Amino acid sequence: MGTNTVMLAYQLRAGVKREDVSPIVPDLLSLVMNDVTVVYPSSELKATDGLVAAVGNSGKSHATLCHHSNGLLTLDVQHECESEEQLHPLAEPHTFVYIRTLDNQVESRLGDMCEKSVSVVSVCWEVIEAVAVETAGVEVADAGETNVSSANTGDISETGAVPFSFSIFVPIRRPCRLPRNYAVLADDRLVETDYTHAVCDVMSPFQRISIMQSRQFGRVLLLDDDVMFGESDEIYVTTVLGLDRGNNFDGANVLILGGGDGGILYTLTSLPKPPRHVLMAEIDDEVMKACRKYMRSICGHVMDKYKTESYEIQVRDCVEVLKESLDNDVKYDYVINDLTEFSVEKGKYDYDFKTNNALMELSFKCLKDGGKYLARGNCTSDVPYLEKIEKEFRDFGVPFQRFDKHVPSFRELYCFFEAQKANTNGFHNNQ
Secondary structure (H helix, E strand, C coil), X not given: CEEEEEEEXXXXXXXXXXXXXXXXXXXXXXXXXXXXXXXXXXXXXXXXXCEEEEEECCXXXXXXXXXXXXXXXXXXXXXXXXXXXXXXXXXXXXXXXXXXXXHHHHHHHHHHHEEEECCCEEEECCCHHHHHHHCCCCCHHHHHHHHCCHHHCCCCCCCCCCCEEEECCCCEEEECCCCCCEEECCCCCEEECCEEEEEEEEECCCCEEEEEEECCCEEEEEECCEEEEECCCHHHHHHHHCHHHCCCCCCCEEEEEECCCCHHHHHHHCXXXXXXXXXXXXXXXXXHHHHHHHCHHHHCCCCCCCECCCEEEECCCHHHHHHHHHHCCCCEEEEEEECCCCCCCHHHCCCCCCCCCHHHHHHHHCEEEEEEEEEEEEECCCHHHHHHHHHHHHHHCCCEEEEEEEEHHHCEEEEEEXXXXXXCCCCCCCC
């Protein structure tokens, strides 16, 4: 099934030593593990004033207590879940009320040694009486006193209420199969997902293709566990196409690089004044099959047929399509880069590139004078990546614009790029 891990932390007062904490360690561990069957030997942390102790119950669950020399006491309890339902948010038995009550019990047992609980804290503006009910009878005055810190005092809400410092406690949920409960943001921070189940999970020759059902964002497409697009993400298509910036596709010749979810192609062909023709190059047919079956709200009917009078889908390496277009002198009004964030290795292709971004350079070679290159970028929190992309634009000598928008299923600000090829007299790249 999986495990739920409760993580508690307490800042002890200055001067509290190992010998002060040791006598109550059994009591603290018994609070969090009332069915202890195995007691692991406690061990002193060498060259420190801390200690480590752990208990378990026949290998199914265990608790670990650490008193660190900096005065921090951590208490982690890992529970084995008996059913999949226990891994869901708000599920019994490891609920907010359970963890909040447990935190108060541990803090009470620490007594004067404890300066404050430093478990995850936020400010709650709820009525204090209601809070007392939610915490299963915990005295409001005690709850406030044990968790108030200088960072959470002194402010007054718009209603005039004094902010009540209140810990928000949830377990760390770790299932042993999909859906995974955590995703990693672009700057290596964890965020908990709200996926209820996997709608689709297959391996193609290129990548793992997953479609998850989200409570907030509808169905979400992931490639190798990286979020690509969700049913909530209309802003993504609007921004990458520049529809909110007045880009005009009426009668245009358009090339889409990637775009396997079908959202961009469907939007373009549904415009009141659509392009004359759209060519979409997607290397992974399995992505299109999955989206055609499970995300029709995004792609509509456009991937039911791969060739019509107004568009064509080619299951090919998009760089080869660019190369072929260049060799045949085919020009586009718009080239739309909807590929994943990683640049293609320039050494793979027999061209003399000025930058490391083969896609960008080939795209500009295939644009008509005055044509536009539209591209997804990355999350704004990935500063090194964005600096790299912007440097590539500058090295290539192309003025560009960047647009940052919050994409719901990404849970982050995401950036999009637009650059226009100058007319013949102003474009200084060899054509």
